Amino acid sequence: MKRRLLTTGFTVTVFVLSFLNWFCNSAEKKKDEERTTYAGLSDSAQYVGMETCKGCHIEVHESFSHTGMGLSFDAASKKKSSGNFSCHPQIFDSDKNLFYHPYWKGDSLYFKEYRMEGRDTVFSREENIRYIVGSGQHTNSHIWESNGYLFQAPMTFYTQKGKWDLPPGFEDGNNTRFGRKIGLECMSCHNAYPEFVQGSENKFSLVKNGIDCERCHGPGSIHVKEKSSGILIDTSKYIDYSIVNPSKLPIYLQFDLCQRCHIQGNVVLNEGKSFFDFKPGMKLSEVMNVFMPVYKNNEEQHIMASHAERLKMSKCFLVVSEREKSKKSEKICIHSKTV
Numbered sequence: 001m002k003r004r005l006l007t008t009g010f011t012v013t014v015f016v017l018s019f020l021n022w023f024c025n026s027a028e029k030k031k032d033e034e035r036t037t038y039a040g041l042s043d044s045a046q047y048v049g050m051e052t053c054k055g056c057h058i059e060v061h062e063s064f065s066h067t068g069m070g071l072s073f074d075a076a077s078k079k080k081s082s083g084n085f086s087c088h089p090q091i092f093d094s095d096k097n098l099f100y101h102p103y104w105k106g107d108s109l110y111f112k113e114y115r116m117e118g119r120d121t122v123f124s125r126e127e128n129i130r131y132i133v134g135s136g137q138h139t140n141s142h143i144w145e146s147n148g149y150l151f152q153a154p155m156t157f158y159t160q161k162g163k164w165d166l167p168p169g170f171e172d173g174n175n176t177r178f179g180r181k182i183g184l185e186c187m188s189c190h191n192a193y194p195e196f197v198q199g200s201e202n203k204f205s206l207v208k209n210g211i212d213c214e215r216c217h218g219p220g221s222i223h224v225k226e227k228s229s230g231i232l233i234d235t236s237k238y239i240d241y242s243i244v245n246p247s248k249l250p251i252y253l254q255f256d257l258c259q260r261c262h263i264q265g266n267v268v269l270n271e272g273k274s275f276f277d278f279k280p281g282m283k284l285s286e287v288m289n290v291f292m293p294v295y296k297n298n299e300e301q302h303i304m305a306s307h308a309e310r311l312k313m314s315k316c317f318l319v320v321s322e323r324e325k326s327k328k329s330e331k332i333c334i335h336s337k338t339v
């Protein structure tokens with residue numbers, strides 16, 4: 001009798017223990033199965049393009065496409081151009097003794113480069129402008145194409161001054177004429193990811209038309225698949241790990257996301273990495289390091305696109321970041337024009 005009780009007790013204990021073990025394990029497993037990192041960071045995630053996002057986020061798409069970033073890059077057209085063509089614009093580079101003149105032939109934009117001796121034109125070259133870079137909030141710069149190879153063209157329209165001139169960096173004898181290569185570095189800050197001919201310096205097989213959603217939200221294929229099959233998350237309470245919402249990232253990753261483009265220094269890519277490899281939610285240093293040149297006697301100077309650097313030095317940021325160090329950051333309103 002005693003023996004039977006003991007055996008039963010033992011069996012029950014083993015049963016209870018193994019149940020507890022199973023219960024804990026499965027709870028543990030469940031925790032593992034819950035996504036703790038963003039789907040877009042996995043290798044299986046694909047870019048789907050802005051038109052797909054538009055299908056469900058039509059208002060965000062509409063307002064974003066009017067922002068500077070939405071208008072950052074497009075095929076050259078009369079609609080895209082901010083340039084003033086009304087008074088036969090012409091500029092003269094006295095260092096190179098060359099004239100430049102932009103004009104439309106039908107709907108195609110051309111730049112003409114020529115040299116005068118007395119009243120004779122002794123040299124002339126014309127190139128068809130394929131793309132305009134810059135929303136026109138400050139400037140329009142121009143890109144021409146030869147067999148997929150992209151080059152910057154030697155004229156920029158400065159919207160605030162309302163005039164044509166040599167592009168930034170082409171002044172004072174540094175005019176590279178039609179020869180400045182537009183490589184992946186430049187393209188990957190001003191546009192959606194293009195298709196690039198690896199091994200070339202500046203050959204592209206597909207160029208998109210403006211910074212798109214996935215540059216800030218990451219590749220969206222898994223998000224689209226989940227939402228299409230009705231897997232929904234209450235995003236007012238939880239993070240939807242199928243897509244990155246930058247405002248839900250820790251602040252240092254928010255900075256890294258914007259700094260992928262809003263910091264202009266000397267970039268050194270990590271071994272084996274390319275300009276395509278950064279995805280929102282990553283640390284920038286996993287892909288590249290950006291070294292900021294500091295000029296002697298001018299330590300405070302920053303170049304145009306160093307917004308995050310400038311913000312980090314501001315009193316506002318320093319005070320707030322001390323106070324809010326562990327708190328969630330403020331909402332940033334990036335989709336509407338009134339940033």
Ligand code: HEC
Pocket residue numbers: 048049050052053054055056057213214217219220221223224227228231232233234235238239240241243244245246248
């Ligand atoms: C089939 C419809 C559908 C498509 C296509 C779609 N989304 Fe969503 N998205 C939703 C829904 C519904 C929500 C809100 C509920 C949720 O997150 O489960 C959402 C939420 C989001 C959020 C907020 C997530 C959070 O945690 O706050 C972001 C950001 C987002 N989508 C971006 C995108 C981007 C970028 C694309 C294109 C790559 C895209 N969506 C395509 C349906 C869609």
Ligand code: HEC
Pocket residue numbers: 067068069070071072073133134135136137138188189190191211215216246254257258259260261262332334337339
């Ligand atoms: C893919 C590169 C890229 C990323 C990522 C990026 N930006 Fe930009 N941003 C640009 C470029 C290029 C411009 C200049 C566009 C123009 O006017 O031609 C710009 C312009 C802006 C402007 C000026 C006005 C406007 O209407 O667009 C603001 C503000 C801005 N960015 C904020 C941000 C913030 C905040 C983030 C991070 C959440 C961010 N950007 C991420 C490239 C980027």
Ligand code: HEC
Pocket residue numbers: 133134135136137138139140141152181182185186187189190260261262263264265304305
């Ligand atoms: C590290 C990212 C980065 C690289 C590389 C880069 N830019 Fe920019 N560029 C920016 C950002 C960000 C702005 C927005 C600055 C602002 O609004 O103050 C900008 C501004 C501009 C503008 C003015 C846009 C406007 O109308 O407001 C033009 C034109 C431009 N860049 C052309 C180029 C060209 C051409 C190259 C390559 C030869 C290049 N950029 C390389 C990030 C970059």
Ligand code: HEC
Pocket residue numbers: 050053054057060061062064065069211212213214215216217245246247331332333334335
């Ligand atoms: C330059 C970076 C950037 C780009 C490009 C961008 N977003 Fe966002 N997006 C943000 C940031 C930052 C937030 C969080 C702050 C906010 O709510 O405005 C956000 C929030 C969202 C949200 C959740 C909040 C809401 O407003 O519903 C959705 C959905 C979304 N984005 C969709 C899109 C779609 C679709 C596109 C392309 C048409 C796009 N985003 C392009 C930076 C970007």
